[in-house]
Amino acid sequence: MYDVAIIGAGINGCSIAFELTQAGKKVILIDMCSVAGGGSGAAGAFISPKFSKAGELKELLHEAFLYSMDFYETNFPHLLSKRALLHIAQNDEDAESLRTYKEQTQLELLTPSKEIINAITQEAQTQENISINAGLVNAEAMCQALAKSAKFVKEKVESLVYDEGMWNINEEYCAKEVVLATGAYESLLDEPYIQLRGIWGHRIDIKTTTQNPYSLHQFVSISPSKEGVVAIGATHNVHYHPQTSTEPYDLEEGRAELLAKAARTLKLEDVEIIRDYTGLRSGSFDYIPIVGPLVLSNATLQNKSLRLHTKTPDYESYSYYPNLTMINGNGGYGFVLAPYLAKILSEYILSEKKISPRLLPARFFARWAKKL
Numbered sequence: 001m002y003d004v005a006i007i008g009a010g011i012n013g014c015s016i017a018f019e020l021t022q023a024g025k026k027v028i029l030i031d032m033c034s035v036a037g038g039g040s041g042a043a044g045a046f047i048s049p050k051f052s053k054a055g056e057l058k059e060l061l062h063e064a065f066l067y068s069m070d071f072y073e074t075n076f077p078h079l080l081s082k083r084a085l086l087h088i089a090q091n092d093e094d095a096e097s098l099r100t101y102k103e104q105t106q107l108e109l110l111t112p113s114k115e116i117i118n119a120i121t122q123e124a125q126t127q128e129n130i131s132i133n134a135g136l137v138n139a140e141a142m143c144q145a146l147a148k149s150a151k152f153v154k155e156k157v158e159s160l161v162y163d164e165g166m167w168n169i170n171e172e173y174c175a176k177e178v179v180l181a182t183g184a185y186e187s188l189l190d191e192p193y194i195q196l197r198g199i200w201g202h203r204i205d206i207k208t209t210t211q212n213p214y215s216l217h218q219f220v221s222i223s224p225s226k227e228g229v230v231a232i233g234a235t236h237n238v239h240y241h242p243q244t245s246t247e248p249y250d251l252e253e254g255r256a257e258l259l260a261k262a263a264r265t266l267k268l269e270d271v272e273i274i275r276d277y278t279g280l281r282s283g284s285f286d287y288i289p290i291v292g293p294l295v296l297s298n299a300t301l302q303n304k305s306l307r308l309h310t311k312t313p314d315y316e317s318y319s320y321y322p323n324l325t326m327i328n329g330n331g332g333y334g335f336v337l338a339p340y341l342a343k344i345l346s347e348y349i350l351s352e353k354k355i356s357p358r359l360l361p362a363r364f365f366a367r368w369a370k371k372l
């Protein structure tokens with residue numbers, strides 16, 4: 001019997017496994033593939049803030065960026081590469097956002113080195129840019145390191161039943177608590193208000209004689225060179241889904257798109273593609289991640305005193321699945337957000353610390369129920 005069963009061993013599942021095992025909990029981590037076998041294994045995994053003018057997601061990512069850089073450096077310094085980042089505007093609108101960002105930010109701004117300016121194309125040199133200290137992590141090794149103290153089981157979870165104060169998983173494993181960290185791959189509960197968008201992404205590793213000292217972000221992200229290898233990612237493909245598409249994914253098309261976009265930023269020479277990575281990002285419909293307990297929609301709707309048509313829904317009046325939470329919807333910022341969100345979720349599980357309503361799954365229930 002386990003204290004907590006986590007379903008999904010991507011960066012979200014592994015980060016929460018880390019927090020809970022650190023707190024002395026007995027944790028089982030179940031994934032139908034491997035650790036980092038879903039979207040997380042495909043990630044670059046650049047740790048960067050969002051360079052936009054304003055907005056809730058920008059604020060959240062700023063906090064998460066500071067938190068996760070510190071978290072990775074403190075706990076796994078050997079898996080974090082601290083590197084300067086150069087973000088180059090794609091167009092005039094983007095340039096305007098960067099100028100506003102630079103005026104407002106408290107992050108230290110760097111002057112790009114001569115080396116990186118010489119390495120980028122003429123076109124990229126003429127665009128507005130911003131440079132800060134940032135990082136990238138080894139995605140797969142990071143997930144494995146985070147999950148080290150949990151018991152890992154490779155198995156697809158098909159049944160989840162709550163009985164006599166205990167969750168029974170696949171009629172095989174028992175746990176007091178369940179955390180769903182299944183990304184965009186499966187929906188284990190039939191709750192219509194939870195909807196996630198799977199956004200397929202393709203990333204490549206190339207060998208090149210071009211030396212790139214920075215993390216570069218423009219039309220795609222380009223990693224600093226490591227032993228002659230550079231990572232380029234990622235595509236954003238909303239039309240392909242590995243579980244529902246009838247045609248196989250066109251790898252050659254993805255490769256061509258990545259190389260063409262990267263070549264607009266970096267003077268790439270002697271290129272040889274050595275590895276492809278693909279996976280699904282999981283995005284929520286308001287772009288903000290989803291963290292916390294799940295509303296039992298049928299039971300909640302039966303509550304006759306429930307006020308559905310209100311601007312300020314009372315989430316505490318809803319009915320919830322017992323001891324069941326979710327962490328999902330990180331979009332393209334999984335490795336930036338996961339340590340920060342896992343901290344929030346673990347504090348909720350361990351000491352019932354309240355989660356910001358902005359992150360709660362209940363916000364989607366409120367919106368869905370209003371339309372009924």
Ligand SMILES: Cc1cc2nc3c(=O)[nH]c(=O)nc-3n(C[C@H](O)[C@H](O)[C@H](O)COP(=O)(O)OP(=O)(O)OC[C@H]3O[C@@H](n4cnc5c(N)ncnc54)[C@H](O)[C@@H]3O)c2cc1C
Nearest residue numbers: 008010011012032038039040044046157183201333334335
């Ligand atoms: C190409 C690409 C590049 C990216 N680059 C970056 C980047 O540079 N920086 C960044 O921060 N983010 C990046 N991201 C985004 C980041 O990878 C995602 O936000 C993150 O992986 C989401 O993690 P997750 O744990 O929610 O989901 P996943 O990693 O997808 O994990 C979910 C897991 O759940 C398992 N699962 C689902 N259902 C079941 C079931 N029923 N039973 C058992 N197991 C189940 C799946 O097998 C999967 O392993 C990138 C994503 C892609 C695709």
